[in-house]
Amino acid sequence: MNWDDTTGAEAAAERLVGAAADGEDQAVEAALRPKDLGEFIGQEKVREQLDLVLRAARARGATADHVLLSGAPGLGKTTLSMIIAAEMEAPIRITSGPAIQHAGDLAAILSSLQEGEVLFLDEIHRMSRPAEEMLYMAMEDFRVDVIVGKGPGATAIPLELPPFTLVGATTRAGLLPPPLRDRFGFTAHMEFYGPGELERVIHRSAGLLDVEIDPTGAAEIAGRSRGTPRIANRLLRRVRDYAQVKADGLITQEIAAAALAVYEVDARGLDRLDRGVLEALLKLFGGGPVGLSTLAVAVGEERETVEEVAEPFLVREGLLARTPRGRVATPAAWAHLGLTPPPSQSSGNGQQDLFGA
Numbered sequence: 001m002n003w004d005d006t007t008g009a010e011a012a013a014e015r016l017v018g019a020a021a022d023g024e025d026q027a028v029e030a031a032l033r034p035k036d037l038g039e040f041i042g043q044e045k046v047r048e049q050l051d052l053v054l055r056a057a058r059a060r061g062a063t064a065d066h067v068l069l070s071g072a073p074g075l076g077k078t079t080l081s082m083i084i085a086a087e088m089e090a091p092i093r094i095t096s097g098p099a100i101q102h103a104g105d106l107a108a109i110l111s112s113l114q115e116g117e118v119l120f121l122d123e124i125h126r127m128s129r130p131a132e133e134m135l136y137m138a139m140e141d142f143r144v145d146v147i148v149g150k151g152p153g154a155t156a157i158p159l160e161l162p163p164f165t166l167v168g169a170t171t172r173a174g175l176l177p178p179p180l181r182d183r184f185g186f187t188a189h190m191e192f193y194g195p196g197e198l199e200r201v202i203h204r205s206a207g208l209l210d211v212e213i214d215p216t217g218a219a220e221i222a223g224r225s226r227g228t229p230r231i232a233n234r235l236l237r238r239v240r241d242y243a244q245v246k247a248d249g250l251i252t253q254e255i256a257a258a259a260l261a262v263y264e265v266d267a268r269g270l271d272r273l274d275r276g277v278l279e280a281l282l283k284l285f286g287g288g289p290v291g292l293s294t295l296a297v298a299v300g301e302e303r304e305t306v307e308e309v310a311e312p313f314l315v316r317e318g319l320l321a322r323t324p325r326g327r328v329a330t331p332a333a334w335a336h337l338g339l340t341p342p343p344s345q346s347s348g349n350g351q352q353d354l355f356g357a
Helices: 006-014 023-032 044-060 077-087 103-111 129-141 195-208 215-223 229-246 253-262 272-284 292-299 303-316 331-336 350-356
Strands: 067-070 092-096 118-122 143-148 155-160 165-170 186-189 320-323 326-329
Touching: 023 195, 023 229, 044 077, 044 186, 067 077, 077 092, 077 118, 077 165, 103 129, 103 143, 129 143, 129 165, 195 215, 195 229, 215 229, 215 253, 229 253, 272 292, 272 303, 272 320, 272 326, 272 331, 292 303, 292 326, 303 320
Parallel strands: 067 165, 067 186, 092 118, 118 165
Antiparallel strands: 143 155, 320 326
């Protein structure tokens, strides 16, 4: 299943701890985004490598190589694309794969680019195949062939393009065909952030939002942000609201914990949906294995919502395992919910018990 499914995508956008951006996020992020690599927090290796690529291009007086950024939503791919344009002192054009469903759509965008312009193509793996094939030639030769007419009388008219830099972003790099991946001069994978990096993000955002926060408050929010700056900024705004209404405006550890309890985000970053999946798995099915469809019915959600929205974080946190026979809770899941596992699982990982049978 992919993110073309609206049920899963909409559920992700509605969650406070979802990494998908909503309208409010897009407006606030514009103000919070760093403007250059020096301001950008985290992703140290990517920053260092990208800085070399951009400095070398500027020294040559040439456009930068095409850049592919992969990683989970909310880690800064869009921000980096804007920084690339700023560092190269070039305009930026922003579009997305789902918006390009025909080769003509892409041809119209490419033909209107200025020399040196940065084209940011978000969710590039969701672009249509005809447009994708047109992009191969545009990236390599700065040329596209526009087909005029139909059938035997169709004619290909070559159209020269000014040199430009394509920045592609994807949450699923494995879905990109090798010919497309190979045409990017620089490829970077964005990693999840550590607590210390998230605290720096929160302190910076608090300063820009004119929010007073102490180190314990920032640490509390960072610990519940699932390694994602976008979620950290979203939680910060909700905690700010609570502090302004229920306290004196200062965000402390106690205020942050109380605020996020109201929004049902626990100390590990799990929300109502995450806990619902774990509780159903543990209380109704004894920790599994249980099939995905059965688990989704027990939670009262669509199968795609459970698989695409809740499961990735639960698996990454080591609370749930996917096995050939179904979903299995780990000992960490029992401990997190304060429940005692049955004797068959108390000696080890549920997945190990499953395959040991």
